[in-house]
Amino acid sequence: MKKYQLDLEVEDNRMVGPGVTLLTLRNDKGLPDMVGGQFAEIQVPSARVLLRRPVSIHSIDKEKSTVEFLIQVVGEGTASLAALKAGDTVNVVLPLGNGFSYRSTHVARPLLIGGGVGVAPLLFLGQELAAHAIRPVFLFGGRNEELILRKEEFMKYGSLFMTTEDGSAGEKGFVTDHSLLFDSESFDSIYACGPTPMLKAVAHWAREHETACEVSLEHRMACGIGACLCCVEDTADSGNVCVCKEGPVFNIDRLKWFN
Amino acid sequence: MVQLNTKIGSLELKNPVMTASGTFGYGTEYADFMDISRLGAIIVKGTTLNPRQGNPYPRMAETPSGMLNAVGLQNKGVDHFVDHIYPEVRKIQTNIIVNVSGSCIDDYVQTACIINTLDDIPAIELNISCPNVKQGGMAFGVNPDSAAQVVEAVRKAYDKTLIVKLSPNVTDITEIARAVEGAGADSVSLINTMLGMAIDAERRKPILSTITGGMSGPAVKPVALRMVWQTAKAVKIPVIGLGGICSATDAVEFLLAGASAVQIGTANFIDPSISGKVIDGIEEYLERHNFTSVQEIIGALE
Numbered sequence: 106m107k108k109y110q111l112d113l114e115v116e117d118n119r120m121v122g123p124g125v126t127l128l129t130l131r132n133d134k135g136l137p138d139m140v141g142g143q144f145a146e147i148q149v150p151s152a153r154v155l156l157r158r159p160v161s162i163h164s165i166d167k168e169k170s171t172v173e174f175l176i177q178v179v180g181e182g183t184a185s186l187a188a189l190k191a192g193d194t195v196n197v198v199l200p201l202g203n204g205f206s207y208r209s210t211h212v213a214r215p216l217l218i219g220g221g222v223g224v225a226p227l228l229f230l231g232q233e234l235a236a237h238a239i240r241p242v243f244l245f246g247g248r249n250e251e252l253i254l255r256k257e258e259f260m261k262y263g264s265l266f267m268t269t270e271d272g273s274a275g276e277k278g279f280v281t282d283h284s285l286l287f288d289s290e291s292f293d294s295i296y297a298c299g300p301t302p303m304l305k306a307v308a309h310w311a312r313e314h315e316t317a318c319e320v321s322l323e324h325r326m327a328c329g330i331g332a333c334l335c336c337v338e339d340t341a342d343s344g345n346v347c348v349c350k351e352g353p354v355f356n357i358d359r360l361k362w363f364n
Numbered sequence: 365m366v367q368l369n370t371k372i373g374s375l376e377l378k379n380p381v382m383t384a385s386g387t388f389g390y391g392t393e394y395a396d397f398m399d400i401s402r403l404g405a406i407i408v409k410g411t412t413l414n415p416r417q418g419n420p421y422p423r424m425a426e427t428p429s430g431m432l433n434a435v436g437l438q439n440k441g442v443d444h445f446v447d448h449i450y451p452e453v454r455k456i457q458t459n460i461i462v463n464v465s466g467s468c469i470d471d472y473v474q475t476a477c478i479i480n481t482l483d484d485i486p487a488i489e490l491n492i493s494c495p496n497v498k499q500g501g502m503a504f505g506v507n508p509d510s511a512a513q514v515v516e517a518v519r520k521a522y523d524k525t526l527i528v529k530l531s532p533n534v535t536d537i538t539e540i541a542r543a544v545e546g547a548g549a550d551s552v553s554l555i556n557t558m559l560g561m562a563i564d565a566e567r568r569k570p571i572l573s574t575i576t577g578g579m580s581g582p583a584v585k586p587v588a589l590r591m592v593w594q595t596a597k598a599v600k601i602p603v604i605g606l607g608g609i610c611s612a613t614d615a616v617e618f619l620l621a622g623a624s625a626v627q628i629g630t631a632n633f634i635d636p637s638i639s640g641k642v643i644d645g646i647e648e649y650l651e652r653h654n655f656t657s658v659q660e661i662i663g664a665l666e
Contacts, residue, residue: 332389335424
């Protein structure tokens with residue numbers, strides 16, 4: 106998929122959760138083709154911060170030529186992105202990496218599992234599945250209800266279930282404790298994005314119940330296009346591979362998580 | 365119309381802008397963003413005799429105006445390069461230079477011998493300055509005798525343009541530069557990364573899996589510029605300057621300090637089309653100052 110380096114205009118940037126901003130960018134000339142699970146490298150408008158920030162594509166609106174990003178403020182770079190104002194211009198490289206591969210796998214009953222800001226790419230995936238008349242089930246986990254982001258938006262495309270560590274919403278516990286998973290026949294494929302311990306727990310559940318599973322990894326990245334070899338994950342088939350180029354979405358069968 | 369062409373030994377470059385090894389993949393990664401054949405040269409990823417898995421993740425830490433890396437020369441080995449990468453990169457209409465690294469002198473020599481047989485690779489850059497490998501790498505480049513030994517051995521086996529990439533992690537870089545010049549190098553490129561370290565205070569742990577790594581980016585530019593200036597005065601062979609170059613102005617500074625060509629490294633990660641912009645900017649600078657050739661500003665510090 107051809108990659109582009111574009112100056113995009115900030116249409117909107119607003120907080121949608123504790124320390125989480127929703128950044129909407131627009132290109133009047135239209136947007137490149139992209140798929141759910143791919144990401145962008147966004148230039149940080151700060152002299153001290155050198156590297157771009159890799160951010161999952163949260164959703165796109167082709168008619169309006171807008172692309173959305175859900176960004177958690179964790180440091181100086183993401184704080185600068187959260188401070189962007191409508192009308193500002195930001196340089197973006199996209200689309201990068203490989204998305205979720207639902208097309209080739211004849212998915213009928215997908216389960217989309219997200220944790221924290223890791224729910225971001227699952228909205229785009231949910232929109233794509235909905236466009237194929239597949240209604241996904243979303244299962245999101247967080248420490249408390251406030252940390253489960255954009256619930257209403259997700260419910261437009263599928264049904265939403267939650268787990269919280271404090272029991273403030275949904276079932277108390279972790280996503281892999283949810284009663285949805287008591288019947289392992291309910292889903293034919295799982296797509297997950299979130300903190301690594303959550304992804305590992307989901308991958309083990311999927312492996313145990315012989316359910317197809319893809320996870321989206323988040324590693325420290327520099328170039329985002331497979332040149333610097335910084336963001337590697339050790340795979341069973343090819344050793345160290347770049348998450349930015351061969352991922353960020355991996356079939357769990359490639360990962361060395363099951364020793 | 366100003367003349368941008370320059371020479372490194374017998375190697376002709378259409379302009380003085382190269383991309384630094386390890387920051388530009390095999391060039392093709394950047395083809396969506398710019399016309400890569402416009403470059404004076406592309407120096408491809410560090411290549412070793414045998415495949416290397418590199419260091420474990422995490423390999424990168426961002427620092428103020430810079431970054432640390434600890435990739436550790438991950439590559440699929442020279443045979444893979446010859447069979448799978450060379451047939452593709454030889455089609456690019458510019459100089460493709462292979463960065464060669466090794467753990468012992470014989471590794472360097474064998475790899476250089478194999479690259480020597482490739483018609484469309486006009487030069488190698490001998491990496492005696494990688495800080496991220498346990499054996500070889502920088503160990504050769506921090507001592508004038510061992511630096512001269514490896515260059516002399518490769519010189520006997522390699523008959524095209526031989527560039528030697530120097531480490532800044534030394535007391536006197538001109539001493540190493542003179543040693544490799546005496547051993548037959550056609551050019552020196554400097555600087556490789558500076559040894560650095562980053563700590564995660566919350567976790568009380570180092571950020572890199574290897575604890576220390578190589579620092580690059582604009583933060584190292586003043587050090588690189590100083591070393592290029594010192595080295596250009598100390599040797600007769602052409603010097604290639606690199607270290608934190610992010611703009612045409614940065615590149616011009618290195619040329620003024622005595623570099624015959626420059627390499628763009630970390631800046632490729634920030635702006636994947638930067639190297640083309642640097643070529644345009646050098647041309648604009650020369651026109652604005654009424655120079656007719658880039659040669660007029662090499663070492664022209666007043």
